[in-house]
Amino acid sequence: MKNFKYLLVFPLLASIACSEDAVTDQTLPTENGSEFKDEITEIAFPGENGKISDVYFAGKKFPVEELNGKYIYQGDILLPEDQTTTSPVKLVLNSDEKVQNLNKSVGRTKYHWPENTVIYDIDPALPNQARVTDAIAHWEANTAVRFVKRSGESNYVYFTPGSGCSSYVGMIGGRQNITLADACSTGNTIHEIGHAVGLWHEQSRADRDKTIKVHFENIISGREYNFYTYEEAGYDGQEYTAGLDLGSIMMYSPYSFSANGEPTITRLDGSLYGAQRSGLSSGDIEGINVIYPGEVVEPTPTEPEPTEPEPTNPEPETKYINGEYYVIEGVMVLRKDDKWWIEKGKNWKEVELIDGRWRMVK
Numbered sequence: 001m002k003n004f005k006y007l008l009v010f011p012l013l014a015s016i017a018c019s020e021d022a023v024t025d026q027t028l029p030t031e032n033g034s035e036f037k038d039e040i041t042e043i044a045f046p047g048e049n050g051k052i053s054d055v056y057f058a059g060k061k062f063p064v065e066e067l068n069g070k071y072i073y074q075g076d077i078l079l080p081e082d083q084t085t086t087s088p089v090k091l092v093l094n095s096d097e098k099v100q101n102l103n104k105s106v107g108r109t110k111y112h113w114p115e116n117t118v119i120y121d122i123d124p125a126l127p128n129q130a131r132v133t134d135a136i137a138h139w140e141a142n143t144a145v146r147f148v149k150r151s152g153e154s155n156y157v158y159f160t161p162g163s164g165c166s167s168y169v170g171m172i173g174g175r176q177n178i179t180l181a182d183a184c185s186t187g188n189t190i191h192e193i194g195h196a197v198g199l200w201h202e203q204s205r206a207d208r209d210k211t212i213k214v215h216f217e218n219i220i221s222g223r224e225y226n227f228y229t230y231e232e233a234g235y236d237g238q239e240y241t242a243g244l245d246l247g248s249i250m251m252y253s254p255y256s257f258s259a260n261g262e263p264t265i266t267r268l269d270g271s272l273y274g275a276q277r278s279g280l281s282s283g284d285i286e287g288i289n290v291i292y293p294g295e296v297v298e299p300t301p302t303e304p305e306p307t308e309p310e311p312t313n314p315e316p317e318t319k320y321i322n323g324e325y326y327v328i329e330g331v332m333v334l335r336k337d338d339k340w341w342i343e344k345g346k347n348w349k350e351v352e353l354i355d356g357r358w359r360m361v362k
């Protein structure tokens with residue numbers, strides 16, 4: 001594993017749609033007017049097309065689809081509307097700059113659920129609630145993430161009916177829906193929970209070109225942005241695990257957003273792979289354990305450091321690790337030498353957090 005903490009820490013974006021079966025009724029319009037069925041890839045609003053535009057979130061520009069008042073990224077990821085703007089927001093002030101009128105999008109970004117615990121509730125109107133309880137049982141059996149039924153907490157996941165399967169990424173603050181259409185399966189629910197705890201799509205890793213080939217010529221016109229890497233979207237390319245995992249439950253299918261029934265993603269040699277929505281892969285679990293370490297976590301096989309005692313009560317919200325990236329107050333910052341840095345062009349500039357706003361250090 002390289003420097004982790006990136007994608008996962010990068011929070012918040014969105015909501016997603018999913019399902020094995022769910023996907024079955026997610027017919028995608030094709031360029032010649034016929035329909036092609038993708039059996040795997042989650043879609044928030046199947047069969048609907050919105051306006052493609054750029055929005056700004058966490059100081060970065062995201063190509064999104066606007067549909068039903070939501071900003072949808074990569075099919076099933078929703079960006080929190082109250083933290084997203086249609087024009088760039090100045091998130092880092094010069095050292096002597098006065099604070100401008102604060103935009104709501106500048107609010108503190110939260111990514112991970114504290115104490116490995118996701119608070120949740122289920123809409124009584126949601127059919128087949130065993131999908132949710134089975135998916136939660138799968139997460140609890142395979143990771144250190146725990147799920148607790150809400151009793152008054154303000155930040156929580158709400159499983160509710162919707163047109164497709166969708167979720168926000170990471171803890172966004174307040175109530176955040178995971179929508180599940182009737183067709184969304186337990187596997188799709190496991191995928192959506194993956195987003196809610198902070199996972200992004202596997203095929204958008206910055207290093208994906210080492211493992212897969214994206215066939216842009218087969219993608220529905222206007223949907224190409226769904227296949228950008230996170231690096232192309234403006235993020236750094238670091239990942240939680242060493243390489244792309246074709247078996248990840250967060251991996252698109254080979255036919256995602258196909259315009260013509262031909263694959264949009266293959267292995268480098270052109271062959272197909274089997275996308276799955278049955279459960280977390282070992283690679284998924286490895287990455288999740290980095291973000292939500294717990295008793296299930298196996299010791300990382302890196303250089304032994306016998307002199308450094310194991311922290312007994314790690315507090316990921318306040319303990320910052322040098323060499324890793326965080327999103328704080330809407331800005332992606334790098335922790336290095338126990339200081340904070342942001343990327344400006346090709347250079348790194350030191351910044352400090354003062355009264356909830358980032359400022360350049362003189």
Ligand SMILES: [Zn+2]
Nearest residue numbers: 016017042076
């Ligand atoms: Zn997804």
